[in-house]
Amino acid sequence: MSNYNIHHIDRFSAVFNALSNPHRLQIYTLLSGCCPPGQACDLARVSSCRVGDLGSKLDIAASTLSHHLKELSHAG
Numbered sequence: 150m151s152n153y154n155i156h157h158i159d160r161f162s163a164v165f166n167a168l169s170n171p172h173r174l175q176i177y178t179l180l181s182g183c184c185p186p187g188q189a190c191d192l193a194r195v196s197s198c199r200v201g202d203l204g205s206k207l208d209i210a211a212s213t214l215s216h217h218l219k220e221l222s223h224a225g
Contacts, residue, residue, distance in 0.1 A: 160225070167224035173217045175207055
C-alpha cells in the first residue's frame with residue numbers, strides 16, 4: 150500500500166493540473182531556472198525573471214500571465 154494519504158494525492162493532483170497547461174509549464178520552467186535550489190541567485194539571471202520579461206518571452210498578454218501566475222500560486 151502507498152505511503153501517500155488522500156491529502157497528498159489531492160495536493161499532487163492540484164499541482165499536476167496547474168502544470169498541465171502549456172503556458173503554466175513554460176512559466177514554471179522559466180522561473181525555476183532563475184534561482185536554482187541551494188545556489189545564490191545571480192542578479193543578471195534574476196532580472197530576466199521579472200513579470201514583464203516573462204510576458205515578453207511567452208508572447209502573452211499581461212492579464213493572461215497574471216491569471217497563470219495566480220493558478221500556479223494557488224497550486225503551490
